Structure formats: structure tokens, C-alpha cells
Amino acid sequence: MSSLQLPPGLYAITDPGLLPEAVLGQGVAAAVAGGARVVQYRDKTADAATRRRRGGLVLAACRAGGALCIINDDPALAAELGADGVHLGRDDDDIEAARRLLGPGRLVGLSCYNEPQRARAAAAAGADYVGIGSVWPSATKPAAVRAPLALLGELAATLPIPVVAIGGINRDNAEATVAAGAHAVAVIRDLFEDPDPRSAAQVLSAACERGRAQIK
Numbered sequence: 001m002s003s004l005q006l007p008p009g010l011y012a013i014t015d016p017g018l019l020p021e022a023v024l025g026q027g028v029a030a031a032v033a034g035g036a037r038v039v040q041y042r043d044k045t046a047d048a049a050t051r052r053r054r055g056g057l058v059l060a061a062c063r064a065g066g067a068l069c070i071i072n073d074d075p076a077l078a079a080e081l082g083a084d085g086v087h088l089g090r091d092d093d094d095i096e097a098a099r100r101l102l103g104p105g106r107l108v109g110l111s112c113y114n115e116p117q118r119a120r121a122a123a124a125a126g127a128d129y130v131g132i133g134s135v136w137p138s139a140t141k142p143a144a145v146r147a148p149l150a151l152l153g154e155l156a157a158t159l160p161i162p163v164v165a166i167g168g169i170n171r172d173n174a175e176a177t178v179a180a181g182a183h184a185v186a187v188i189r190d191l192f193e194d195p196d197p198r199s200a201a202q203v204l205s206a207a208c209e210r211g212r213a214q215i216k
Contacts, residue, residue, distance in 0.1 A: 004084060004107050006162050007037035007068065007131045008199055009208045010174075010191075011184040013166075014058060015140070015206070016043050018192040021050075025057040027197055032065030036191075038184065040087055042072035054068025055081050070109065075101040085109065095125045102138025109164065114147035116155060122163045130159065131186065135177055140188050141167065149180040156181025171203045178211025 012031045019027040028039050038179050041058040055071055062069035071078035071086045073100040078086040085107025086098050098108045109127045112119040119130045123154055134144040144167055156163045162183035164174050169177055170190035177185050187204060194200040 003105050004068075004128070006107060006109075006164070006184065008162075008183050008212065009185075010036045010205045011038040011040065011164055011186040011209060012036040012191055012201070013040045013042050013072075013186050013188045014160075015188050015192060016046065016054075018189065021054055021057070023056055023146070027192060028061040029065055030175060030196070030198040031191055031201045032062060032067040034198035035205030036067055036201050038068045038070060039184070040070040040072055040127075041083075042087075042188075044073075048077075050076060052080070055083070059083055068107070070107065073165045075108075078106065085128070095122065095127050099126060111166075114145045114151060114204050116151065119155050119163075123159050127161060129162040129164055129183070131164045131166050132182075133165055133186075134164045136168030136170075136173055138167040145150045149177070152177070153181040155164070156183065171200070171207060174204050174207035174210040177216040180211075181215070182210075182211075 007070045020097045039062050050086055068084040071083045071088050072087050075086045087109040088131045089111045095108055109129045110122040110127045112133045122130050132147045134146055138144050152165055164184045165177045165182035167184035169185045169187050174185050191197050191200050
């Protein structure tokens with residue numbers, strides 16, 4: 001596990017369709033100013049040089065605003081940029097390989113979908129957090145498997161590492177998601193489809209705070 005801690009609250013994820021490169025840094029800076037504690041650079045289609053350039057824009061905005069920067073799928077790019085960590089999916093490098101590239105001071109997260117055994121194995125293998133979802137119906141991944149709030153709560157109560165909820169989370173359900181046990185909520189569309197991502201992030205962050213207050 002990393003010596004770095006994943007902060008609670010709003011975990012923003014970029015989307016090249018919602019944040020083209022011309023406004024990528026500006027959009028991320030606005031989300032961070034509104035309360036996003038973590039930003040994941042996610043881009044499934046760009047070539048390596050473009051991902052390196054865009055990842056640098058996200059990292060610079062995070063550094064300026066005091067947020068953590070996570071790179072999706074690519075431990076080598078995370079290491080090259082000096083990002084704060086990497087998030088791995090089902091078909092990416094394993095946790096141990098990512099840790100060897102990044103060292104002990106960076107975060108390694110793993111998508112565990114609706115699979116409790118995968119989440120427990122990730123924790124045992126040294127992951128710093130797991131992503132669980134889709135918690136709600138997702139416009140980004142409409143065919144994604146569903147992970148109900150009950151499963152989210154069960155894992156949050158039994159795992160030794162934070163659980164990040166993902167999938168369809170918005171300003172209407174973020175509070176309930178955190179109250180169910182999510183350490184953080186990952187948001188794409190409800191944040192970056194808004195013409196004012198700073199305002200959206202403020203509302204989402206406040207919802208997370210209310211949710212945390214319910215479980216203290």
C-alpha cells in the first residue's frame with residue numbers, strides 16, 4: 001500500500017468528449033476549485049503522445065489547486081509524469097507491476113465492478129482503494145454491471161481500504177451514495193457536462209459532506 005492517502009469526497013474523472021484538450025486544463029481547474037479532491041485523467045482513444053500531453057495538463061491543474069492526479073490504465077505514463085497514482089481496470093497491469101513502476105509513495109486503485117472477491121483480493125494484493133459500480137444507471141457505460149448500495153455498504157464496512165463508488169453518480173444521489181459507505185464518489189458527466197463545473201463540484205462536494213455526516 002501507498003504512504004499516500006486517498007482523500008474523501010469528490011473524485012472527478014475526465015472525458016475527452018466532454019473536456020476537449022483546448023479546455024481540459026481549465027475544466028479540471030474549475031472542478032478542483034469547486035472541491036474535487038482527486039482527478040483521474042481518463043482517455044481511451046488518444047495516442048501515446050497526446051495522452052502524455054493531456055495528462056500533463058491535468059497534472060498541472062491538480063498541482064495548482066492542491067488535488068491529487070490519477071492516471072487511468074497506464075502506470076508507465078503515471079510514473080513518467082510524476083502523477084499521484086494509477087487506476088487499473090480488468091485488463092490492465094496487475095497491482096504488483098504497477099507498484100514496481102510507481103514506488104511506495106503513489107496510489108494504485110483497481111476497478112472491482114460488482115465483485116466482492118475481486119475487491120478483497122485487490123486489498124490483499126496491496127491496492128490503495130477499489131472502485132465499485134455501476135452504483136446507479138450510467139450514461140457513460142449503459143451496459144455496465146450494477147453494484148447496489150447494499151454491496152457498496154458491505155464492502156465499505158469490511159475492506160481495510162477505501163471504496164470509491166462510480167456509475168451514474170450525480171448531485172441528486174451523491175449524498176445517499178456516501179451515506180451508504182462510499183469513501184469517495186467518482187463523477188464524470190454530472191460534473192463536466194455542466195457549463196460551470198466549479199459550481200457542480202461545489203454542490204457535489206457538499207452532498208458528500210452531508211452523506212459523511214450521516215455515518216459518523
